Amino acid sequence: MSAALTDLDLSPVWLSIKLASVTTLILLLIAIPLAWFITSRQRRWKSALTALATLPLVLPPSVLGFYMLMLLGSNGPLGQLSQQLGLGSLAFTFPGLVIASIIYSFPFALQPLQNAFEAIGRRPLEAAATLRASPLDCFLTVVLPLARPGILTAAVLSFAHTIGEFGVILMIGGNIPGETRVLSVAIYDHVEALEYQQAYLLSGGMLVFSFLVLFLLHYLNGAAGRHTLTTAPLAAANGRDSSR
């Protein structure tokens, strides 16, 4: 066991975390405005855009990975572009993984954001407008703070989903140590090589990590819920106050 521990190559762990962090950050930057755009659109547009954005949810990862490979590979349109820019092919590289992960995790960021934005409703926006707030001002000072639980959920889900990604990565990234060999791929490798102890350790770590993420998610959401719960008796007390 101790031998396995010292032999254990932890670089896939750090690579996974790096990939998930970068992906989550970029994803939020894209998904927040897009979710807001979709929310404020007409019904027909909303349905089409939402369907497109949730497509990665139902496609098998290998299908997605295949399309990504075709898109990012040296003959693909994005691959050609990156080559012309002197960046080389995107397939089997870390940036390629980031692009694939963003698309793969997109629905997990978009859905909670969209739900959060829709739950706000029209009233706070109208109130802000009558208080002289421009639409952008209102988005920054009213919409984003009110959607905070949704943004948090989107971030946690995107992060966790990217960490757990396997099929797409195998298709687009292969298995290059330090570049594309992330945690899930490393575990697969260890099992292939019958290195069950390493596989156990990494899988166990993944299990604990996943539990912690979900715990955090529910705890944070629960904290938001509890806030209104604990204040309910206070509000009642205030109501009594005013009756005096």
Next chain:
Amino acid sequence: MSAIELDFTLARGNFQLQVATDIPARGVTALFGPSGSGKTTLLRCIAGLEQADSGRLRVNGEIWQGEGINLPVHRRALGYVFQESSLFSHLDVRRNLLYGLKRTPATERRIPFAEAVQLLNLEALLELRPQQLSGGQRQRAAIARALLSSPKLLLMDEPMASLDLQGKAEILPYLDSIHERLQIPVIYVSHSPEEVVRIADHMLLLDNGRVQANGALNQLLTRTDLPLAHLDEACAVVDGEIVEHDRQYHLTYLAVAGGKLAISQLAKPIGHRARIRILARDVSLARQPAQQSSIINVLPVQVAAIEPSHDPAKLLLKLDMGGDFMLAQITAKSAALLALQCGEQVYAQVKSVALMR
């Protein structure tokens, strides 16, 4: 120039709003009508929250909409109080109040923070979250927040609709003090006659998207061709000025159009303006001022109209007090016995008078 000039046309499904009229840019104008008559839609058009198919709006000569201009909501110097709480739940009361104030250029600020807080009695609530307030407290905070953006026009959409009786009783005095202390024209949507009678100076009656009538409160309440005069609670509202206190009998005398009326003693100085309500069913008529009667409020009036009421035994009379009007509900039999005719001088005996504000 001192007017709010409206002209809005809008079609939504079966509903059509077509309103072109002027209302005074001072005091409280009630937008009154049954539900579905377009009151809220018109208010939202004025605010710019609803885009009319065609619209023109001038407030005190300033064009807000029309002639190639269409100011977005946030560029209209208005305050809007919604039916139910619209406070931002992520901010405490203080920061809710400051939201509009911070966005109002310093040169346009006319109501200091402390004054609004004091006017609506919010000192004790400043650090609380909206979720911790009662319905009445929330609406008070919402009103203060609207005032702090120094509006040139305050729009209120049934601000008491979501409140229980106690909540309403809690808000009303504050509405009166806004009226007394601040010179902001208010457009107030309501479908409750009691609210209108208490709050409004002017009324715009809407029916099915169109203007049914537009005028001073007293005039519209007493117009026998409008539904208000035919309510069971039909009444006239008369504004008057305190001229005398009778300490021995605990009475206060108000000078109104056509004479003086006694009300229960009111602890306000001579010269204070008060509003009273006279129910149609509390008014009886006599050819001569009664010599021996318990009724002390008797005014000479001229019969302006005699109309049938929904009860065939009764008639509705409109009486000219000399500028202001009141209503009287009397039996058809008494009208026949007195041989009352339009244009005649008679005496109105007012059995009871209620103080409104």
